[in-house]
Amino acid sequence: MGLVLVRVPPAVRAGVGQLRMRLDGVVVADADLAVCAPCRRAVLEQVRVDEAHRRLGYGRVLVAAALAVAPPGQGYDWSTTTVLNSPATRAFWAAVGWPGQLGRPDRCTDMVRAVGEG
Structure with missing residues (x-):
């Protein structure tokens, strides 16, 4: 099966959907996001990667996939919910x-x- 990225759309317009990374059928990383096309706003609710799979680029892939859903270059304003203030977290968002x-x-x-x- 390998590594697969799956988008799960929200149940309602502007609701929270999900991007999931599955490795051999098991979800090892995911991101929750809300996108409102009419308002051109998007919120990344959280990015989660199982500890055993961190530092492999999965989080970066999830963020890139989220931005592809609602590209900033097409007028979408992005924000996130609370972000930890740790060296690893700051490095991730900078990267x-x-x-x-x-x-x-x-x-x-x-x-x-x-x-x-x-």
Whole structure:
């Protein structure tokens, strides 16, 4: 089977979907993201890589895949939820060249409504 990247779309518009990396059928990394095309906003909710698979580039692939879903060059404004302030975390975000704001999600009203916060 090998390594496969799978996109799981959200159940509702502007809701949270997921990108999953499966290795031989087992999810070893994933990222949650919300994208609102009409508002041109996107929020990366989290990036998670199993400890045994870290430092192999899986997190970078997930971030690149997320940015491909809603390209900053096509007017999407990206942000993230809370980001740990550790040397490893800072190095990761610097390495991926994150184009948006870190640690301060900028959700539109459609995103808020999709997750039931509004």
